[in-house]
Amino acid sequence: MTGPPLLQVQDLRTTYVRDTGRVHAVDGVTFDVGAGEIVALVGESGCGKTALALSLMRVLSTNGRLEPGSRIRFDGLDLLSLSERAMCDLRGRRLAMIFQEPLSALNPVMTVGAQVAEVARLHGERSRRVAWDRAIAMLERTGIAAAGRRARQYPHELSGGMRQRVLIAMALLLAPSLVIADEPTSALDVTVQAQILDLLRDLQRETGMAVLFITHDFGVVAELCSRALVMREGKIVEDAPVDRLFRSPAHPYTAELLAVVPRLRAHGPRGATAV
Amino acid sequence: MTAPLVSVRNLTKLYPARRSMFGRAMGEVRAVDGVTFDVLAGETLALVGESGCGKTTTGRAILRLVEPTAGDVHFDGVDVRALDREALRRLRRRMQVVFQDPYASLDPRMTIGRTVQEGMEVHGLATGSEAGRRTGRLLEEVGLHAGDASRYPHEFSGGQRQRVAIARALAVEPSFIVLDEAVSALDVTVQAQVLTLLMDLQRDRGLTYLFIAHNLAVVERVATRVAVMYLGRLVEIAAAAKLFAAPRHPYTQALLSAVPVPEPGARRRRIVLAGEVPSRTAAPPGCVFHPRCPHPAKDAECMRAVPPLLEESSGHLAACIKPKLPLLPETP
Numbered sequence: 001m002t003g004p005p006l007l008q009v010q011d012l013r014t015t016y017v018r019d020t021g022r023v024h025a026v027d028g029v030t031f032d033v034g035a036g037e038i039v040a041l042v043g044e045s046g047c048g049k050t051a052l053a054l055s056l057m058r059v060l061s062t063n064g065r066l067e068p069g070s071r072i073r074f075d076g077l078d079l080l081s082l083s084e085r086a087m088c089d090l091r092g093r094r095l096a097m098i099f100q101e102p103l104s105a106l107n108p109v110m111t112v113g114a115q116v117a118e119v120a121r122l123h124g125e126r127s128r129r130v131a132w133d134r135a136i137a138m139l140e141r142t143g144i145a146a147a148g149r150r151a152r153q154y155p156h157e158l159s160g161g162m163r164q165r166v167l168i169a170m171a172l173l174l175a176p177s178l179v180i181a182d183e184p185t186s187a188l189d190v191t192v193q194a195q196i197l198d199l200l201r202d203l204q205r206e207t208g209m210a211v212l213f214i215t216h217d218f219g220v221v222a223e224l225c226s227r228a229l230v231m232r233e234g235k236i237v238e239d240a241p242v243d244r245l246f247r248s249p250a251h252p253y254t255a256e257l258l259a260v261v262p263r264l265r266a267h268g269p270r271g272a273t274a275v
Numbered sequence: 276m277t278a279p280l281v282s283v284r285n286l287t288k289l290y291p292a293r294r295s296m297f298g299r300a301m302g303e304v305r306a307v308d309g310v311t312f313d314v315l316a317g318e319t320l321a322l323v324g325e326s327g328c329g330k331t332t333t334g335r336a337i338l339r340l341v342e343p344t345a346g347d348v349h350f351d352g353v354d355v356r357a358l359d360r361e362a363l364r365r366l367r368r369r370m371q372v373v374f375q376d377p378y379a380s381l382d383p384r385m386t387i388g389r390t391v392q393e394g395m396e397v398h399g400l401a402t403g404s405e406a407g408r409r410t411g412r413l414l415e416e417v418g419l420h421a422g423d424a425s426r427y428p429h430e431f432s433g434g435q436r437q438r439v440a441i442a443r444a445l446a447v448e449p450s451f452i453v454l455d456e457a458v459s460a461l462d463v464t465v466q467a468q469v470l471t472l473l474m475d476l477q478r479d480r481g482l483t484y485l486f487i488a489h490n491l492a493v494v495e496r497v498a499t500r501v502a503v504m505y506l507g508r509l510v511e512i513a514a515a516a517k518l519f520a521a522p523r524h525p526y527t528q529a530l531l532s533a534v535p536v537p538e539p540g541a542r543r544r545r546i547v548l549a550g551e552v553p554s555r556t557a558a559p560p561g562c563v564f565h566p567r568c569p570h571p572a573k574d575a576e577c578m579r580a581v582p583p584l585l586e587e588s589s590g591h592l593a594a595c596i597k598p599k600l601p602l603l604p605e606t607p
Contacts, residue, residue, distance in 0.1 A: 192551070
């Protein structure tokens, strides 16, 4: 790869005010994501992976803040010196996020088609008609059958898998160069998860976008990602290509996690090699 | 070992689907539809399937936490559905349950000692200082400290709270425990510890488990036998090793093939199911799986009648009328 990476994070620190004082959710994190790369961010609950994602998007809640000295460079821009307005323009257009729970990320009183179309409208599309057509096309692209009819439905009328496809459509509508996906398949059943992972992989190949995929599932890491960052107590303890991470984890914590990952041993029909 | 402790026959639970303006039920949801199986004394029978398949309702109907619409449940020879309130209360001492979410199932205003002790007292197993001593021993047995008895649920982590829920279930010395997604909300390291605890307790106390779960890798670790449900029906049941090595039903094959393998470069061969699980108010006629079934011999016959559970080989039953076939293509 030539040129600087798409995303460069340096010594990022995020703290939250709690009744017990300041808590370091992200505690001095440094890593890169190259253009077109799918990088996993793995860790257990409370390790700071979601706080890291929200920091990158600059959408921390009011009791959270980025500490001085933190640096985020994205596509040549210093994200932390951008105005809120410039940041707003960047979000969605070049940097997008997919959340875990689509039901809370979607507006319950707006049809899903209107919500996807709104993304185009917010970023300068003047024509309602064009915005709507683009929304339908994108919903189709994410594998929603009868997208024209589905677009007129409300989130509660769709299944969990379909709602997740709607969120993916919203995130990818403007062809961002980096998508942060926060446990996008963790709430889904395995057969639906398999469909969504296939979809993300296809869309990544097609658009060349980079993905920072937050998960706690090493199965998903192995199937989707080329590199993984292992996070624990606000710090990245290991950053390695996925092959090497599984073969010879360098950090004892990674080794411990891999040792307890529940895995199917006797998977007869899939013919995978047993270790 | 092979005597059934729990036997379930044609268990069915219907819910009114939706109500008209005047509160009249319009149609029904067949949450559990004619499910039959045994849970053998001392085994762990896993009940697996995706959301809405009816596995949780089955567990609750066995305990009569929800009233079955039809079918029979026998526990150690006792007809559970025939029991009156008082007899059911007494039987509940022997049948316990641990739920997924220990936040929701523990009373936040009660010390965990009280929570554990309450069942013992209600069932007259121990009172006063004897109950206190037993509670301390139980807390130690599940990996907590006797001194934790005076603490409240919010002072514990998720994994510790699940240990409290297990201690509460054990307090009445049950022989059968329904574990309803009991480890699903826990991180993998904690999950592994709680699973080990459950298996140790089973060995030491001769417990019988109905282990309801959606994580197949976890199920493979603990199950003696596995029953697979889809859309309210039981589609396959077999010894765990057999089911994972040679699943018979097309749905089981698809389900197993969808589990992500934590092994980079593993040959990914997956049966991709088209579409989504149909609505339970409009379950397809015949085999409920036929609209999505990848079996090449699928035809009109599959829609005609509900396929019976047939014995394929000793102890391996599946509800599919088509020839047994591994549905994944051979790897080149």
